[in-house]
Amino acid sequence: MQTTQVYAVNREQANCLEVRATELPAPPAGHARVRVEAAGVSYGDLLFQRGVIPGGPKPPFVPGCDIVGVVESVGDGVTTLRPGDRVAALVVSGGYTTGITLPAERLVPVPEGVDPAAVAAVALNYFIAYQMLHRVAKVRSGQRILVHGASGGVGLAFLQLAEHIGGVTVFGTASAANLDVVRRHGAIAIDYNNQDFANVVRATVDPAGEINAATAYDEYGTVDAAFDPIGGPHFWRSYSVLRKGGGRLVAYGQSEALRGGKRNMAIGALGFLGGIILPNLKPDGRRTGFYNAWALEKKQPQAYREDLAQVLDLLSADKIAPRSTTTLPLTEATEAFAQLERGVTGKLVLTSTE
């Protein structure tokens, strides 16, 4: 099978992606070869390419963490999949391609009638938000959570999934232009440029979102969980509003390590040390950790299939949706990266026409 792949060929800001043609051999035993219809584009792809995530792939590599497509052929011993089945998968890298071979157990069936681009638009963002909410922080009704970047791809996924839990008070940070989106999903919106989120959380807040001393909702002004993709000193500030005796910081990104196209590895390292490692030494019941889907899978091998299937079911039932989806042909991945650098609203998806 002839495939087109987009490679990240260096760590630079310009001329970093290259389209190459590759021959994909027949799938080995236990694997399936998939004709990819759509692949999600995420900020993490750019962070990997620029080399700011420790342990990430080295150029040349094919970026892209999620794919959806149709099984084209299966290797010996594969009984759960047949050619023609539509499937989705999460991968560490390799998504920007028209064809991919993966172990059969990584391919999760897509419900009938769901648009492939819609699957690529939700797969990674909603999967990781789902895992962080349900498997890591185990958020339940009656709790309070803080979601940073709440109008972004993963942030909005948190908001929508928390709405499905019900009875969760959500604080969501965003820039002024995006506060309405956060409010529309029932969260208490915090303008991160003009308000100190820690002060807003610490203030006495009632569940309707009004800062109101009379209702005295929580005199301690803390959260049960904070979800932070910003990094650096931001981790420490998120940690500072956790409830003692059980609050949990779930860090999952390092946006601060790449600002205005410039790498700042020191910020990333400081965030880890001061926001993740040192706080865990304090015996006050607050816990911190960096979410990593692949590490969680090692501890809970069944979680990958269960959680991706759950996200696809929610999509099929119209219970989740990204803010907007923009599709571009796979061969225009360079434009997708340029949009990521500029700060895109909504989700970018690359589609294959082969």
Ligand SMILES: NC(=O)c1ccc[n+]([C@@H]2O[C@H](COP(=O)([O-])OP(=O)(O)OC[C@H]3O[C@@H](n4cnc5c(N)ncnc54)[C@H](OP(=O)(O)O)[C@@H]3O)[C@@H](O)[C@H]2O)c1
């Ligand atoms: N660990 C993992 O497995 C994993 C997987 C996927 C993504 N990620 C990480 O998740 C992060 C978010 O990805 P995404 O695709 O959701 O990006 P996105 O759609 O671009 O959203 C990022 C949001 O962050 C907001 N933001 C920027 N600076 C902020 C600040 N100082 N305080 C609060 N919010 C701020 C922006 O809000 P405004 O537009 O309102 O300014 C933007 O909406 C990235 O760091 C990515 O690397 C991690």
